Amino acid sequence: MGYQNLIAQAMAAKESAYAPYSRFRVGAALLTANGKVYTGCNVENVSFSATNCAERTAVYKAVSEGEREFSAIVIHGDNHDYLPPCGICRQVLAEFCDLDSFQVILANNEQDYKVMTLAELLPGAFQPGDLKPGNILPEL
Ligand code: THU
Numbered sequence: 001m002g003y004q005n006l007i008a009q010a011m012a013a014k015e016s017a018y019a020p021y022s023r024f025r026v027g028a029a030l031l032t033a034n035g036k037v038y039t040g041c042n043v044e045n046v047s048f049s050a051t052n053c054a055e056r057t058a059v060y061k062a063v064s065e066g067e068r069e070f071s072a073i074v075i076h077g078d079n080h081d082y083l084p085p086c087g088i089c090r091q092v093l094a095e096f097c098d099l100d101s102f103q104v105i106l107a108n109n110e111q112d113y114k115v116m117t118l119a120e121l122l123p124g125a126f127q128p129g130d131l132k133p134g135n136i137l138p139e140l
Helices: 004-014 054-064 087-096
Strands: 026-032 037-041 070-077 103-107 113-117
Touching (some): 004 054, 004 103, 070 087
């Protein structure tokens, strides 16, 4: 499958980035299993730790609209060669996405991109299936 259209949407989403502190704009485009696209950009904050990455913006938009099954995400950043998602975004993607089949597309532009799986980016991920009630609290 060609990712040109999804890449174009991530590049367009970058234009909405709010990044006055880092001056580093990022756009993402998340493809659902049924073919819808949710875009996101980074939204920074003067309290730096409150910053939200482009990827999480896209995931939270989609989940808040009722989506939970995803097949791919494009990530595109300003002046960066194949921008990789940060660790927090990898963990958030692992909450909803199959490690082996979900495609992470690191795109410089529509022609120049690298496709990776979530398993490659987050080996040994802690996933929802790892949390069992018995692991949280001892039996009383
Ligand atoms: N950022 C993203 O939005 N996604 C990434 O994958 C890496 C980093 C943002 C966060 C912050 O606003 C800026 O890039 C610099 O770290």
